[in-house]
Amino acid sequence: MLIRSSQAQNYAKLGRVDLAKSVDNSSLGSECVVVTPHNGRPCIISNNDGCVIARSNEAKALGIAMGAPWHLHKAAFAKQGVVVRSSNYTLYGDLSARVMTILRGFAPDVEVYSIDEAFLDLAGFDDRLHSHALDMRRTVLQWTGIPVSVGIAPTKTLAKAANRTAKKQKGGDGVCILMTGPEQKAALSALALTDLWGVAGRLATRLEKLSITTPLQLRDADPQLVRQHLGVLGERLVLELRGIPCQRLVLSQAANKSIVASRSFGRPVTEKFELEQAVSAFTERAAEKLRRQGLAASVLQVFVTTNPFKPQERQYAASRTVTLPVASADSTVLLRAARVALTSVWRDGYRYKKAGVMLLDLVPAAMVQGDLWTPADTPARQQLMEAVDVINRRYGRRSVSFAASGVKLGWMLRSEQRSSRFTTDWSELLQV
DNA sequence: TCTGGGGTCCTAGGACCC
DNA sequence: TCTGGGGTCCTAGGACCC
Numbered sequence: 001m002l003i004r005s006s007q008a009q010n011y012a013k014l015g016r017v018d019l020a021k022s023v024d025n026s027s028l029g030s031e032c033v034v035v036t037p038h039n040g041r042p043c044i045i046s047n048n049d050g051c052v053i054a055r056s057n058e059a060k061a062l063g064i065a066m067g068a069p070w071h072l073h074k075a076a077f078a079k080q081g082v083v084v085r086s087s088n089y090t091l092y093g094d095l096s097a098r099v100m101t102i103l104r105g106f107a108p109d110v111e112v113y114s115i116d117e118a119f120l121d122l123a124g125f126d127d128r129l130h131s132h133a134l135d136m137r138r139t140v141l142q143w144t145g146i147p148v149s150v151g152i153a154p155t156k157t158l159a160k161a162a163n164r165t166a167k168k169q170k171g172g173d174g175v176c177i178l179m180t181g182p183e184q185k186a187a188l189s190a191l192a193l194t195d196l197w198g199v200a201g202r203l204a205t206r207l208e209k210l211s212i213t214t215p216l217q218l219r220d221a222d223p224q225l226v227r228q229h230l231g232v233l234g235e236r237l238v239l240e241l242r243g244i245p246c247q248r249l250v251l252s253q254a255a256n257k258s259i260v261a262s263r264s265f266g267r268p269v270t271e272k273f274e275l276e277q278a279v280s281a282f283t284e285r286a287a288e289k290l291r292r293q294g295l296a297a298s299v300l301q302v303f304v305t306t307n308p309f310k311p312q313e314r315q316y317a318a319s320r321t322v323t324l325p326v327a328s329a330d331s332t333v334l335l336r337a338a339r340v341a342l343t344s345v346w347r348d349g350y351r352y353k354k355a356g357v358m359l360l361d362l363v364p365a366a367m368v369q370g371d372l373w374t375p376a377d378t379p380a381r382q383q384l385m386e387a388v389d390v391i392n393r394r395y396g397r398r399s400v401s402f403a404a405s406g407v408k409l410g411w412m413l414r415s416e417q418r419s420s421r422f423t424t425d426w427s428e429l430l431q432v
Numbered sequence: 433t434c435t436g437g438g439g440t441c442c443t444a445g446g447a448c449c450c
Numbered sequence: 451t452c453t454g455g456g457g458t459c460c461t462a463g464g465a466c467c468c
């Protein structure tokens with residue numbers, strides 16, 4: 001598929017659309033690759049010049065694997081005339097939004113699952129699932145130029161399998177419906193364990209030890225046994241494969257629970273000041289994201305690792321978290337916390353490969369109260385700290401703590417944790 | 433010589449997804 | 451010299467409390 005738009009000078013992978021009917025269950029999925037004017041030349045997208053994260057069909061035909069390390073294949077790619085582009089998530093986000101808007105016209109409930117996937121509730125379309133799916137496909141293609149494939153089934157897990165089947169069908173119409181037992185059996189028997197949603201290498205290995213090597217064997221396995229060995233996720237997987245939904249449609253876009261900024265370094269970092277610079281940059285980037293979403297962070301974590309691909313080198317991985325007295329989105333505050341955390345994880349003599357900053361315990365910034373949020377040492381803050389000292393002397397060290405919980409930000413006495421005593425009225429603290 | 437049990441919270445780590 | 455980045459969820463184990 002070609003997009004002739006001049007701004008789309010690389011290609012975007014977009015649009016597996018899984019539509020799931022949640023109540024009595026059906027589902028739909030699509031995948032498309034949009035390739036810009038490279039006239040049939042193989043094309044890939046890399047992330048940070050590290051890994052291949054998307055491939056055009058021509059590139060797939062060359063045997064270029066998903067996630068292939070870029071540096072190992074650089075020479076071969078050049079020889080084969082592979083066009084390489086960097087990822088452009090702003091562009092993909094824009095295309096994605098257009099597709100999602102169209103999909104909302106085809107079902108009342110749409111879950112935007114990722115940048116290129118959606119689950120739709122198709123309850124009520126039972127007698128015309130196929131024509132509805134074709135209609136949807138046609139419209140998305142006409143209006144955006146993006147081909148999508150559709151998988152329909154009683155559960156999300158089966159819908160994903162249906163989607164995969166639809167995508168792989170040679171000469172098919174891009175739609176796969178797995179509503180009946182025989183249909184499901186036929187489709188599942190053509191898949192490998194790791195084709196299933198939620199099963200990657202580690203789980204597959206553990207399943208093999210239970211003599212479960214195919215999706216059908218997993219479906220027919222004892223859920224209790226699977227739960228014992230793989231936990232609750234494994235049990236859910238078995239049930240979903242049997243057509244018993246364990247996952248509802250998620251309609252509301254929940255706020256982020258964490259924000260990360262991280263990078264792998266092009267060459268090993270051995271000097272502390274270099275790492276400090278990087279961590280500062282990560283912190284700024286994460287803080288910007290935080291503010292754009294109208295959030296504040298209560299906890300900041302810094303992590304560093306050496307290169308795990310070089311086992312012959314001494315390995316070290318560490319992370320340190322700093323809890324802020326009050327949730328903040330202020331760069332100065334976050335930078336200070338990041339510096340403290342980094343100093344604590346830093347060890348001389350290692351070749352650092354990757355580092356990052358993670359912001360956690362996010363709360364709406366609007367909930368953070370007045371002076372206590374500002375980085376400066378205000379009189380109110382000094383009063384607060386004195387009060388904390390008094391309380392700690394009376395009740396023991398660290399008996400008062402600050403926390404964000406749900407929509408409330410406040411303090412609590414540890415001894416009263418059970419009663420979850422939160423408040424945003426800081427003066428109460430002074431009276432304890 | 434014998435050294436509770438149950439609940440909660442926190443953290444680190446593992447596994448998965450796109 | 452070179453192997454991504456950004457997320458979520460679950461679990462095990464230790465600390466702590468009663």
